[in-house]
Amino acid sequence: MFTNLTKLDLKDKKCMSDAGSPKLCMKALPGEGAERSCAYDGARVVLMPITDVAHLVHGPIACAGNSWDNRGARSSGSQLYRRGLTTDIMENDVIYGGEAKLKEAILEIAARHNPKAIFVYATCVSSLIGDDVDKICREAEAGLTIPVIAVNCPGFLGDKNIGNRIAGEVLFDRVIGTGVGSDEKIPLSINLIGEYNIAGDLWGVLPDLKNLGITLQTAITGDAKFDDLRSAHRASLNVLICSKSLTNLVRKMEIRYGIPFMEGSFYGIHDTSETLVNIAKALGDPDLVERTLVYVQKKEEETRKTIAEYKKLLENKQAILFTGGVKTWSMVSTLAELGINILAGGTQNSTPEDFQRMKELMDPSAQIIEDTSSAGFLKIIAEKKPDLIVAGGKTKYLAHKTRTPFLDINHGRKLPYAGYQGMVTFAESLTRTVLSPVWGLLKQEFPPKEGELDG
Amino acid sequence: METCIKGSKEWLNSMEYRELNFAREKLVINPAKACQPLGALLCALGIEGCLPFVHGSQGCAAYFRSTLSRHFREPVAAVSDSMTEDSAVFGGQSNLIEGLRNAYAVYKPKVISVFTSCMAEVIGDDIKAYLGNAKEQDAIPQDLAVALSNTPSFKGSHITGYDSTLKSLIECLAKPRQEDTINDRLYVVPGFDTYPSNLREYKRLLKAMDAPFTLLPDNSDVLDAPNLGTYELYPPATSIAEMNEALNAKSYLLLQAYSTPTTSKYLTGKGVTVETIPMPIGLSGTDNFIQAIAKFTGQEVPQEITIERGRAVDAMTDCHQYIHGKRFALFGDPDILLGLVSFLLEMGGEPVHIVCTNSTVPFKKAMEKLLAESPYGQGATLYPGKDLWHLRSLLVTEPVDMLIGDGHGKYAARDANIPLIRVGIPIYDRVNLHRYPIVGYSGVINLVTMIVNTFLDELDRTSTDAYFELMR
Numbered sequence: 046m047f048t049n050l051t052k053l054d055l056k057d058k059k060c061m062s063d064a065g066s067p068k069l070c071m072k073a074l075p076g077e078g079a080e081r082s083c084a085y086d087g088a089r090v091v092l093m094p095i096t097d098v099a100h101l102v103h104g105p106i107a108c109a110g111n112s113w114d115n116r117g118a119r120s121s122g123s124q125l126y127r128r129g130l131t132t133d134i135m136e137n138d139v140i141y142g143g144e145a146k147l148k149e150a151i152l153e154i155a156a157r158h159n160p161k162a163i164f165v166y167a168t169c170v171s172s173l174i175g176d177d178v179d180k181i182c183r184e185a186e187a188g189l190t191i192p193v194i195a196v197n198c199p200g201f202l203g204d205k206n207i208g209n210r211i212a213g214e215v216l217f218d219r220v221i222g223t224g225v226g227s228d229e230k231i232p233l234s235i236n237l238i239g240e241y242n243i244a245g246d247l248w249g250v251l252p253d254l255k256n257l258g259i260t261l262q263t264a265i266t267g268d269a270k271f272d273d274l275r276s277a278h279r280a281s282l283n284v285l286i287c288s289k290s291l292t293n294l295v296r297k298m299e300i301r302y303g304i305p306f307m308e309g310s311f312y313g314i315h316d317t318s319e320t321l322v323n324i325a326k327a328l329g330d331p332d333l334v335e336r337t338l339v340y341v342q343k344k345e346e347e348t349r350k351t352i353a354e355y356k357k358l359l360e361n362k363q364a365i366l367f368t369g370g371v372k373t374w375s376m377v378s379t380l381a382e383l384g385i386n387i388l389a390g391g392t393q394n395s396t397p398e399d400f401q402r403m404k405e406l407m408d409p410s411a412q413i414i415e416d417t418s419s420a421g422f423l424k425i426i427a428e429k430k431p432d433l434i435v436a437g438g439k440t441k442y443l444a445h446k447t448r449t450p451f452l453d454i455n456h457g458r459k460l461p462y463a464g465y466q467g468m469v470t471f472a473e474s475l476t477r478t479v480l481s482p483v484w485g486l487l488k489q490e491f492p493p494k495e496g497e498l499d500g
Numbered sequence: 501m502e503t504c505i506k507g508s509k510e511w512l513n514s515m516e517y518r519e520l521n522f523a524r525e526k527l528v529i530n531p532a533k534a535c536q537p538l539g540a541l542l543c544a545l546g547i548e549g550c551l552p553f554v555h556g557s558q559g560c561a562a563y564f565r566s567t568l569s570r571h572f573r574e575p576v577a578a579v580s581d582s583m584t585e586d587s588a589v590f591g592g593q594s595n596l597i598e599g600l601r602n603a604y605a606v607y608k609p610k611v612i613s614v615f616t617s618c619m620a621e622v623i624g625d626d627i628k629a630y631l632g633n634a635k636e637q638d639a640i641p642q643d644l645a646v647a648l649s650n651t652p653s654f655k656g657s658h659i660t661g662y663d664s665t666l667k668s669l670i671e672c673l674a675k676p677r678q679e680d681t682i683n684d685r686l687y688v689v690p691g692f693d694t695y696p697s698n699l700r701e702y703k704r705l706l707k708a709m710d711a712p713f714t715l716l717p718d719n720s721d722v723l724d725a726p727n728l729g730t731y732e733l734y735p736p737a738t739s740i741a742e743m744n745e746a747l748n749a750k751s752y753l754l755l756q757a758y759s760t761p762t763t764s765k766y767l768t769g770k771g772v773t774v775e776t777i778p779m780p781i782g783l784s785g786t787d788n789f790i791q792a793i794a795k796f797t798g799q800e801v802p803q804e805i806t807i808e809r810g811r812a813v814d815a816m817t818d819c820h821q822y823i824h825g826k827r828f829a830l831f832g833d834p835d836i837l838l839g840l841v842s843f844l845l846e847m848g849g850e851p852v853h854i855v856c857t858n859s860t861v862p863f864k865k866a867m868e869k870l871l872a873e874s875p876y877g878q879g880a881t882l883y884p885g886k887d888l889w890h891l892r893s894l895l896v897t898e899p900v901d902m903l904i905g906d907g908h909g910k911y912a913a914r915d916a917n918i919p920l921i922r923v924g925i926p927i928y929d930r931v932n933l934h935r936y937p938i939v940g941y942s943g944v945i946n947l948v949t950m951i952v953n954t955f956l957d958e959l960d961r962t963s964t965d966a967y968f969e970l971m972r
Contacts, residue, residue, distance in 0.1 A: 075581035075595045076553075076602030083559025101527075105618055105653035107535035109528075111563035127911070128889075133528040136655050139622060150527035157520065159507025169557050170654060173588060173622040200559040201584050201619055419577065420606055423731055439566065442575040446731035457570075487727060 077418045081393070083200030085168055086112065087208020090456075091291070092164055092196065092215070094241050094266045095274065096120040099160035102131040103147050103178060104168030108200075109133075116456045119245045121268050125160060134170050143176050151185040151193055161271035162192040162220075172199040194219045206290045206396075213294035216265060216274065221298065224275035233328055234260040236280045238295055238306075239287030239370070242267030243456050246463035250311050253321060253344070253464055257337055259328070265291070278302040282327050284309050284320070287370040290396070310371045311463040312471075313379030314348050317341075348465045352383065355472035360384035362479060365429060366403075367391045367414060367422070367436040368454055374402035376435060376454065383472055387411045388429045419443060433479050448487045452478045513915075518893040522886075529889030532831050532908065533857040534925075535653035536661025538564045539692055539759075540615035541578055543665040544647075546717025548737040549610030550669075551579065551603060555596055555627060556617025558582035560653075571694065571926045572723040572934060577733055579603045583619050592625045593633065600631075600646070601639035607733065610740055611645040611673065615665055621652035645740075647672035657858040659759035659833055662692040666717065667763045673743035677770050685742075686713045686796050687749040689763065691756025691779070691835060694925040694934060696724035701937040702755070705790065708805060711797045714742045714749070724935060747772060753792055755779050755939075758834035758863050780939045781839025781947070782846050783812060789940070805941075812941035815948050816847060822952040824848030827879075827900040831855040831891055831909060832924045834863040838870060839939075840904060840923065843947055845874040852879055853894040859884030888912055902951065919954045 085104075089112055093100060102109035113129025120126065132150050134143050147165070154163055167178045178195045186193040198211045222228075235254075240247050247267045254261055262280040263273040283295045283306035295306035307327050309320030318341035325337035362385045366376055373392040380387060387407050391414025392400055404413065414425055422440055426447050433450040434440065438457030445451060452475055454462065462471040504510040511517055537554060541564045544552040554561040561580035568576040581599030583592045596614070603612065614627060627648050635642050649668035651661040666689070675681075688706065690699055699720040706713045721735040751773035754760045760776070767774050780789035787809075794801050823844070828851050830840055841851050854867065864884055871877030883890060888908060895903065895916035903913045906924035913920035922930050923938060937943045956972050 074602060075599030076579050076604075077606070081558050081582070082562040083557055086559050086562070105535065106528075106531055106533055106657070107537070107560060107563065107617065107653035110531045110534050111538075111567055113530065115566075129528075129530045131528050131531060132526065133531065134654050139654050146526040149525070153524060153527045157507060157512075157517070159505070169619045170622055173619065200557040201588060203584055204558075418606070419575070439569065442569060442573060443731055446575060446725070446727060446729075448727065448729050487729070 082205045084202035084204065084208035084211065085166060085198045085200040087205035087210075087290075088166065088196050088198035088212040088215075089208070090116065090205070090241070091209050091212035091239075091266060093126055094118040094120070094264075095162075095164070095269045095271055096126045097123040097160065098162040098164060098271050099125060099128065099130055099154045099158055100164050100166065101150060101154060102166045102168065103134070103143065103150075103171045103176065104131065104166070105134045105170050106131065108166075108168045116241070117244045117459060118241050118456075119243075119248075119268060121248075122270070125158060128158070130154060134168075139170065139174050142174060143171060144181050147171075147176065147178070147181050148185050151182070152188075155185075155189050155191060155193075160191060162194060164194050164196055164215075166196045167199050169199045169201050172197070172201075192219065192223070210290035210293055213265075213291045214297075216277075217294050217297050217301075220271070220274050220277075222275070222278040222302065224272065224279075226276060227279070229279065230281050231260060231262060231279045232281060233258060233330060233333065234262045234280045235282045235284050235324060235328075236262050236277050236304075237264040237267070238283055238285045239291050240264040240267045240311075240463075241287075241456075243461075244458050245461040246311070246467065249461045249464035249467040249470075250317075252466075253317075253340075257321065257325070257333065257340055259324065259333075265294070278304065280304060282307070282324065284324060286310065292396075308371075310375035311467070312372060312375040314345055314382055314465065314468050315378050316375050317464055317468070318345055344465045348468055351469050352472040355476045356383050358476050358480060359472070361386065362432040363388045363429070365389045365414075365425065365431045365434045365436070367393075367417075367434070367440065369393055369437070370399065372454055373399040374406055377403055377406040379468070379471065380435065381406075382468075383475065385433075385475075388431050389414055389425055391415075391417055393417050423447070433475070435475075448484065450479045450481065450484055509915075512893075513896040515897050518897045521890060521893045524890075528887050530887055530892075530908065530911065531857065532855065532888050532891075532905070534567070534658040535617075536651035536656050536658060536664070537615050537617050537653065538567060539658035539660065539662030540613070540649060540651045540665035541565075541568065541576075542658070542692060542694070542719065543662045543717055544613035544615070544669070545576070545722045546719035546737050547611060547613070547669055547673075547743060548739050549734045550737070551577065551607050551609035551612050553599065553603060553612050553614045554578060554580040554617055555592060555599070555614055555625070556580065556583055556619045558584075560617040567926055568723070570928045572696075573931070574723050574725055575731060576723075577607075579607070588619065588623055591623060592620050593630045596625075596627065596630045597634040597637060597639045600634050604640045604644065609644075609734070611647065611669075611743075612640075613647045613649070613665060613669060615649045615651045615661070615668075618652045618654055621650060621654075645672050659692045659756075659835075659858060660762075662759050663762045666760065667766045669717070669743065670746045670763070671766070673740065674746035675744050675748070677747040677772065681745075681748045682750060683745055683748050684712050685745070685749050686711050686793070687716050687746060687752045688713055689716055689752060689754045689756075689760055690718075691754070691759040692833065693756070694723075695937060695939075696720035697935050697937040698939045698943070701940040701942060705805070705940055706793060708802060709790070709793045709797060710799065710802075711793050714738060714746075716742070716746065751775065751796065753777065753796070755789070756835035757866075758860060778842070779835045779839040781836070781943060782843030783809075783816065783941075783944055784846065785839055785842055786812075786940050786944065808941045812944040815945045819948050819952045820847060822955055823948075825850065826902065826955070827852045829853040829855075829891065829895055829900045829903045831857075831888065831903075831905040833858060834860065834867075836924060838863075838866060840947075841867065841870060841877070841880075843944070845870070845876045847948070848876055849951075850876050850879055852881070852898065852900050853891065854880060854882045855886045855888070855891045855894075856882065856884055857887060892916070902954070904951075919958055921950055921954055 109131035182195040310316040389412040437455030581595040647668040754776040892912040
């Protein structure tokens with residue numbers, strides 16, 4: 046069942062040094078083969094789906110070169126966010142400083158690319174050479190009509206989580222509440238926090254919200270428009286979808302704007318329904334609660350009926366689950382709904398709370414993946430011989446080499462898995478993956494052993 | 501004339517903006533180059549039992565692994581020593597030593613290729629001294645080979661990182677050259693090449709011509725690994741024994757002048773004979789390569805190669821009408837651009853815009869010479885140091901029929917409504933292209949096929965009923 050632990054509860058009651066628990070904001074072990082990205086990447090991930098602004102990377106080519114448009118965060122409007130903008134810091138800039146270059150780059154973007162705002166990302170190099178990105182942004186902004194917002198997220202600060210948190214703080218300090226219009230609360234409106242619209246996930250949830258009469262103010266951030274974000278403080282409720290490190294943001298919004306927050310997930314039937322009902326309850330409208338209870342029951346029935354065929358095919362398959370964020374635990378129940386057992390589960394980029402929830406939802410016999418390096422991952426595949434692996438793209442080809450069916454549920458995927466419709470898509474993808482005829486071909490001995498040819 | 505809104509699509513497509521765009525100096529938009537350590541990683545993967553090791557912040561390694569893994573659809577091994585804020589203050593020595601200790605214990609490499617990313621270089625880490633200390637502290641065995649290269653992202657590009665790392669690996673592993681230990685082998689250096697199939701093509705041709713050779717480095721079985729049911733961390737690659745003898749080679753043949761100048765200089769300095777020829781793309785490029793091998797072996801070109809050449813020429817002849825007179829835009833690395841342009845000119849294709857972000861003065865001269873020598877090269881302009889946003893302006897103001905370059909070109913191609921032929925790296929949005937060589941005579945056939953069939957697909961997709969037919 047859905048466990049309700051808040052971070053504070055956890056700190057008091059739960060042991061944070063569990064084996065396999067993500068080392069939140071801790072240093073990575075030098076020399077390990079884990080695929081950890083950095084604080085810069087974490088900040089990029091959270092802010093990149095703001096589609097009508099320019100994202101300028103003040104760094105050497107690696108930082109922007111490897112990250113422009115590298116996630117399937119979809120936009121229904123502006124494509125500006127995809128433009129790969131960088132100052133391309135070179136050796137001379139390292140010696141003489143890159144501030145002048147940065148300022149000119151900002152002005153160029155403002156004059157010619159028509160952004161609603163410019164986010165400027167600091168990187169390891171710009172920070173080490175002492176470029177004052179804050180100062181340059183302030184100076185540039187003084188002559189412009191749009192905000193120029195510094196994001197101080199050099200990669201060396203640590204893990205992706207730290208970058209997520211920094212991005213949240215930037216949004217709180219510089220964006221939310223800066224709109225020119227009314228500050229009045231919009232009834233029955235919510236923000237979805239940590240919903241990046243990967244593969245169009247957000248669009249799978251919007252119809253349900255609309256059918257129930259709930260207004261989405263903005264996703265923070267997914268298919269997000271700058272002006273909607275500025276008025277994010279007008280929402281009546283914050284729904285934390287990817288709990289990660291944006292908890293800070295919702296806590297601050299609660300204190301400053303009086304917006305309560307709750308956590309939820311739109312992965313799987315159970316979690317989608319529970320989240321919708323909890324939203325309705327939190328919005329405090331008895332009519333809405335009643336409507337929602339009826340609605341989710343109807344949707345659940347419909348969805349269960351649709352996925353019944355898939356469930357038959359997937360029942361009793363054994364899986365290894367390795368992901369991050371809300372999916373860490375939400376996928377446990379999603380897989381269970383399809384009759385899939387989890388042999389082992391693990392996480393890297395999520396909070397200890399996510400981890401704890403995953404543990405509580407899994408069968409006690411399931412193993413916790415402690416060694417999250419490639420070596421550890423291979424070992425557990427060899428030991429458990431799962432029917433499928435559900436994880437992020439970074440482990441995909443390792444899984445394939447071990448001839449294990451693999452489904453990407455992180456940002457490398459191309460199909461939306463959120464909401465009721467997403468559950469159907471997920472079940473279909475999973476079935477196609479597990480039942481692909483290629484796995485049978487791979488297991489055939491070649492050349493065949495004596496006698497096998499005659500069957 | 502109606503003036504359109506600044507920043508709007510119409511305005512960005514205008515000649516007015518093109519001029520402003522080309523005056524842009526401090527901002528790069530849609531970069532067409534990758535960084536030094538990415539090239540270093542590609543190189544290190546080609547040495548047997550070699551573990552690539554990034555000395556720098558942790559995110560860098562994750563980015564490189566992800567870039568290569570998505571392109572090749574293979575697992576890519578690399579570790580990082582994950583420098584953090586305190587390393588910036590105290591230096592990266594403890595990270596390097598701890599990292600080497602852990603990496604050696606877990607991954608048991610025969611050799612470690614340590615290359616730096618920006619952070620270590622900005623704070624001025626002395627990695628040579630740190631390595632000495634690591635061995636002194638028994639973090640790794642005294643006799644473990646560790647190659648060191650300095651490859652910050654703020655200098656050069658992926659091709660220079662490849663070059664420095666290749667040199668460092670030879671320097672670290674090769675025994676000194678002595679007159680009485682010189683072997684009979686031709687060491688062939690492919691350069692920054694993201695086609696395992698190209699490397700296989702070189703090996704096939706060298707075998708067919710009976711040349712004793714070593715391909716250095718050879719990552720073909722690492723980045724196009726067979727599925728045999730288990731994951732091999734260290735698939736076969738250029739062997740340590742061959743690396744040990746690298747300076748005793750009879751001679752070297754370098755196939756990418758612009759991604760190996762440092763290595764070339766180093767080898768020459770050690771008294772090794774080095775010949776550099778253009779990347780064997782197109783007919784004359786491949787002829788050149790075959791002749792260079794024949795010169796090395798002192799034998800005639802075997803009949804089977806002549807027949808193979810005949811098949812390539814046949815394909816070119818049968819398809820000439822589809823390429824002759826067509827206008828092309830290209831972007832990419834210097835060596836691959838020279839090869840592709842040379843091939844297009846052979847077919848009567850007309851290169852119009854050539855964008856090379858990591859251009860050098862010698863490359864510019866070589867490209868201009870190549871273009872000047874052909875009647876089909878007269879309308880071409882090389883744009884050194886420009887990016888894909890410049891390219892976009894060129895495509896929308898001076899249209900061409902086709903764009904050739906890596907997957908990042910798809911945005912500009914879409915805006916200009918022309919097809920993109922994917923050549924280079926990264927290619928995340930098409931499958932298996934790295935399994936089709938673009939070098940050698942087979943490469944000629946593959947290029948002709950890709951280009952012509954794409955034109956014909958476009959024709960079928962866009963023609964009206966009146967012009968839709970079975971034969972093309």
